[in-house]
Amino acid sequence: MAEGKEAATVEAFAANLRAHRGRPTQIDSVSIGMLPAFIRGVTDHLPKAQITFDKFHVIAHASEAIDKMRRREQKLHPSLKGLRWILLKSRGKLTVAQRAELEPNTFRGEWSDLIHPAVTL
Numbered sequence: 001m002a003e004g005k006e007a008a009t010v011e012a013f014a015a016n017l018r019a020h021r022g023r024p025t026q027i028d029s030v031s032i033g034m035l036p037a038f039i040r041g042v043t044d045h046l047p048k049a050q051i052t053f054d055k056f057h058v059i060a061h062a063s064e065a066i067d068k069m070r071r072r073e074q075k076l077h078p079s080l081k082g083l084r085w086i087l088l089k090s091r092g093k094l095t096v097a098q099r100a101e102l103e104p105n106t107f108r109g110e111w112s113d114l115i116h117p118a119v120t121l
Contacts, residue, residue, distance in 0.1 A: 005033075010041025033057045 003009070014024040027046045032038045034057045042049050067084070074080045086098050094102075 005035055005037060007037045007041030007044065010038065010045045014045040034061060 004012075017024055017027075024046050025048050027049045029052065030042055030046060030049045031052045031054050032042060034053050039051065042051055070080070070084055070087075074083075083101075086094065086101060089098070091099075
């Protein structure tokens with residue numbers, strides 16, 4: 001693990017590896033945040049490494065995108081108001097009434113066909 005948020009951090013890691021008789025080309029996998037500088041650093045200095053984005057950043061990025069879409073759709077369709085917390089809640093912790101709201105026959109009208117496949121994953 002290395003501190004820093006620039007491509008230079010990965011460059012310094014590769015240099016330190018070489019200084020200790022390691023070879024950056026032996027690194028075959030790295031887990032990093034989604035910063036473009038890190039991606040560039042790994043691509044430039046650890047050429048054989050397969051990049052895996054860490055779970056925290058992937059979930060945060062997806063959550064932000066979903067929230068933006070939900071806000072936009074809620075302005076167009078007020079019937080979606082209040083749905084966010086039901087969708088974010090663990091299915092095992094939903095009340096009977098909340099589970100019923102997600103059922104295809106009872107789900108807020110026209111959105112049933114769009115939302116139901118996502119909540120049944």
